[in-house]
Amino acid sequence: MLPRAFTEEQQMFRDAYRKFLAAEIVPHMESWRDQGRVDRSAFEAAGAQGFLMVWPDEAYGGMGDDDFRFEQVIIEETAYARCGDWYNTLHSRLVGPYLTRFGNEEQRQRFLPKAVRGECIMAIAMTEPDAGSDLAGMRTTAVEHDDHWVLNGSKTYISNGINADLVFVAAKTDPENNPHHMTIFMVERGMGGFERGRNLKKMGLKAQDTAELFFNDVKIPKANVLGEAGRGFIYLMEGLAEERLIGAVGYLAAAQLSWDLTYDYVRQRKVFGKALAAHQNTQFKMAEMRTELDLAQSYVDQCVAAFNAGQLSAVDAAKAKLVTSELQVSAADLGVQMHGGAGYMDEYPISRQFTDARISPIYAGTSEVMKIIISRDCLSDDYVPFNTRNF
Incomplete structure (x- = not known):
């Protein structure tokens, strides 16, 4: 078979990341599985060495290289080192791009540098007890006021739910007229009415924190709306x-x-x-x-x-x-x-x-x-x- 299409730089990146995992992550995985959560130090260590978020521009602390093969290296090596229950890629490549694709410059400046450094851990919250792949069944709602929104509802099975400092929450914003009229809100740790439930016990992926999240009259400033209201779906x-x-x-x-x-x-x-x-x-x-x-x-x-x-x-x-x-x-x-x-x-x-x-x-x-x-x-x-x- 032809060799896989990784550049020499990406092969060097793979070797360096493999060594990082062996030194900084693998020795702690068993204790993290016992406690049901990876320590925040894992994200911070990866961020300090440039292994957490590769793709953001240098202005935000990244390498500025959006070639997915860098993330492919990270995902493959993390899985092969038996560290798959450290959800670094959910933070860095699944959630992070929402900021660059749909966010504004103020939001990128506010959140991306801290996320690249591993100081701001991110999660995304879509799933509810009655809404998984069928997002139309979502019950979480948000009502607009003059300078803010009020968010109410709950989410479950949220990966990085305990560790997360910033959660991208999907909510219906015109439920009576359009079940697909949704908006994504950036809910920050410490906002009034935002509470976390249990760190759910699971069959596998023991070190990966999976949580219930509750939103009770959470006041969301309009500066924390991602993109345009109503376009979340x-x-x-x-x-x-x-x-x-x-x-x-x-x-x-x-x-x-x-x-x-x-x-x-x-x-x-x-x-x-x-x-x-x-x-x-x-x-x-x-x-x-x-x-x-x-x-x-x-x-x-x-x-x-x-x-x-x-x-x-x-x-x-x-x-x-x-x-x-x-x-x-x-x-x-x-x-x-x-x-x-x-x-x-x-x-x-x-x-x-x-x-x-x-x-x-x-x-x-x-x-x-x-x-x-x-x-x-x-x-x-x-x-x-x-x-x-x-x-």
Whole structure:
């Protein structure tokens, strides 16, 4: 196969980031899992060394390089170091770009430099008990006054919810006339009426703080409205392709790790007098998984190239999300099976790979929602047969 299309600078960045993880993050992950939250020091350490937010302009403290492959390096290495429950990329690449795409210069000056340094941790709050992928079911509302808005409602399953200093909150602002009339508000730590609920206990990703958030008559100054009022739904939709690409890169990197862990185990483990890898069933299962991983990697790398060119469609991103999230579960499941009883023990990394993987086909759009998106495209009147396409 052709080598992956990373520049020499990006390869050097990968080596440096890998060393950073080994020195600053990996040694603390177990204690952070025990406490259910990554310390803020992780964000600050990454920010101090230029590993938190690469893409913002130098005026805001970043490198000014918007090539997604830098973030791909960060996501892959974080997953491979078994630090996937540190949600640095949600802060830096999923939420952060909302400021540059839709925010004004005053908002960028106020928040971006602190975010780049890791001093202002960010989160986005869309999901509610009755509204996940279907944002029209949202109940959180905001009412406009002369110089401010008043926000009421609640959100749940919010990643970085405990640590966050700045939360981008989606709320309906004309619920009686238009269920898609939404506005995004930047809610800051310490605003009156903004409260956090439990740090929710989860099956996996134990160090990643996932919280309930409550908004009771929170007074939001108009300076904290992102972009134009009423256009929040459009803003959220514009960010979905990148969100799903971010997910796909991470899911696949975690799947690659599961395969490598299993590779090491089956070559060492003896069954009936020979290595487990010498048995035909193991060989066939590993060959099938290796093929699926390599095919998915080629597709994801192509999606990254398309994103850099401004050509990644929502449908192609949905395909990447669907395939890689399911593959992450399959690779971990195969690994547990090949490990036998050992795979069920937490002292073996494959055990955590399995429990961490199970959320991937659910969050950022379930596999079922991805299939709906893809089917609407491939079964539409605009579908182009393969042999009539321009290549």
